[in-house]
Amino acid sequence: MSWEPRIVGFLCSWCSYRGADLAGTSRIPSAPNVKVIKVPCSTRVEPAFVIKAFQSGADGVLILGCHPGDCHYIEGNYKTMRRVPLLKKMLKQFGIEEERVRLDWVSASEGEKYASVVNEMTEKVRELGPFKANNGEGQHGKN
Amino acid sequence: MAKIKLALYWASSCGGCEIAQLQIGEKLLKLIDAADIVFWPVAIDVKYKDVEAMPEKSIDVCLFNGAIRTSEQEHMAKMLRDKSKTMISYGACANYGGIPGLGNLYNREMIFNRAYLETQSTDNEKGVTPQTSIDVPEGKLSLPEFFDTVRSLPQTVDVDYIIPGCPPEEKTTWLALEALIQNKLPPKGSIISHNVKAVCDDCPRTKNEKKVKKFYRPFEIEPDQEVCLLEQGILCAGVATAGGCGAMCLKANMPCTGCYGPVKGVTDQGAHFLSAVASIIDSTDPEEIASIIDDIADPAGTFYRYSLPDSLLRRAKVS
Numbered sequence A: 001m002s003w004e005p006r007i008v009g010f011l012c013s014w015c016s017y018r019g020a021d022l023a024g025t026s027r028i029p030s031a032p033n034v035k036v037i038k039v040p041c042s043t044r045v046e047p048a049f050v051i052k053a054f055q056s057g058a059d060g061v062l063i064l065g066c067h068p069g070d071c072h073y074i075e076g077n078y079k080t081m082r083r084v085p086l087l088k089k090m091l092k093q094f095g096i097e098e099e100r101v102r103l104d105w106v107s108a109s110e111g112e113k114y115a116s117v118v119n120e121m122t123e124k125v126r127e128l129g130p131f132k133a134n135n136g137e138g139q140h141g142k143n
Numbered sequence B: 001m002a003k004i005k006l007a008l009y010w011a012s013s014c015g016g017c018e019i020a021q022l023q024i025g026e027k028l029l030k031l032i033d034a035a036d037i038v039f040w041p042v043a044i045d046v047k048y049k050d051v052e053a054m055p056e057k058s059i060d061v062c063l064f065n066g067a068i069r070t071s072e073q074e075h076m077a078k079m080l081r082d083k084s085k086t087m088i089s090y091g092a093c094a095n096y097g098g099i100p101g102l103g104n105l106y107n108r109e110m111i112f113n114r115a116y117l118e119t120q121s122t123d124n125e126k127g128v129t130p131q132t133s134i135d136v137p138e139g140k141l142s143l144p145e146f147f148d149t150v151r152s153l154p155q156t157v158d159v160d161y162i163i164p165g166c167p168p169e170e171k172t173t174w175l176a177l178e179a180l181i182q183n184k185l186p187p188k189g190s191i192i193s194h195n196v197k198a199v200c201d202d203c204p205r206t207k208n209e210k211k212v213k214k215f216y217r218p219f220e221i222e223p224d225q226e227v228c229l230l231e232q233g234i235l236c237a238g239v240a241t242a243g244g245c246g247a248m249c250l251k252a253n254m255p256c257t258g259c260y261g262p263v264k265g266v267t268d269q270g271a272h273f274l275s276a277v278a279s280i281i282d283s284t285d286p287e288e289i290a291s292i293i294d295d296i297a298d299p300a301g302t303f304y305r306y307s308l309p310d311s312l313l314r315r316a317k318v319s
């Protein structure tokens, strides 16, 4: 079977999850590669969640929240905005290309945007190929 | 009462843990009253073959420091586990991989190239790197295998207790040894340390709201002695690190680097530390955020200073 990118999508329940819903109900085609996890706010996505996703076999992680200024918890997505670039910089040292993690803003009315972010991300990850965490197992953790 | 049979061993370590054990000073005499030291390469002349000859579980307690980087260390860890009733992981290298564990950002080939070929002070015309065996006229010579991936002791053998620190503070070491002498060791699996949630809880510095426009490496700034270092833009791991040391480094005006391991309930110390650092960046502008993050030269090495092999990812993927 040919390889398909596996992407974990953390979607904030107030905006992006509804945006995804809208994309679905409006029948806007989007790639089926994102496994959606609904979170109360994008800031709920701790760095450890993203790391855990890669450790568990994800090829990419997508984090979607409300537009800056629109977070239901006021400050949440600003925290996310600070956290994700630092996390990406660190993950690069682990051999995880920066493009494997994407943070974007999708409101409840942006079904189109949801679909295009998902499609772009899927294509990007397809280009990068599979990511397999090397957990140091096997013959002395040979790479 | 029969004396406790005690073994002490080092694997991939710096020798600092031995110094820490010796530094308990006159309490060492109390220890020797209660325990016979049957193996301790740094101090007594007992050979490996003597240990090999010891019956299974004939050692009461083994204090093991250092990470597992080579096949010889792995072998010794397994052998000492078999021979010992209680196995205690001593110090950050054994507990979480420690400083040698940062080698997990590379692999054997990269490390050998750097150490034996590329360093400015190296003169190695033939490009010789360590091999596991070589035939010489006198016969075959062998060296242990150098692994690609450093492991902690608990990732290698079953461990009964953890004593945190790099090296463990005297009071932490004595807490464990006293429990041992009095036969009052806590339930298996415990971390033996003074029970303090985070280094911050022991830290005498004043804490205000943390908002930072610039991060500094310790040599770039002369920090205020009284105020939280993180507030001053110095990466301090106190928030992500279990207390118990008494905030030693902070009293010397240096940031905590995380040697006592993750705070209780946290599996990935580095991710926790990263999260705390990101949250104090004082900006809502992506470009400014990016430039503030630029100040952090080595996130992986800073956030996982002692715990990379024990982290969720354990090592980098290198191509």
Ligand code: SF4
Binding pocket: B012, B013, B014, B015, B016, B017, B018, B065, B066, B090, B091, B092, B093, B094, B098, B099, B165, B166, B167, B168
């Ligand atoms: S824990 Fe620290 S003191 Fe002990 S061997 Fe490792 S580096 Fe040295």
Ligand code: SF4
Binding pocket: B199, B200, B201, B203, B204, B205, B207, B227, B228, B229, B230, B231, B236, B237, B238, B239, B247, B250, B255, B256
């Ligand atoms: S972050 Fe560091 S300096 Fe600040 S309170 Fe915690 S331990 Fe002290």
Ligand code: SF4
Binding pocket: B165, B166, B199, B241, B242, B245, B246, B247, B248, B249, B250, B255, B256, B257, B258, B259, B260, B261
């Ligand atoms: S302050 Fe941090 S680095 Fe220093 S001894 Fe305590 S736990 Fe270790």
Ligand code: FES
Binding pocket: A012, A013, A014, A015, A016, A040, A041, A042, A043, A064, A065, A066, A070, A071, A072, A073, A074, A076, A077
């Ligand atoms: S509620 Fe949507 S990002 Fe905070």
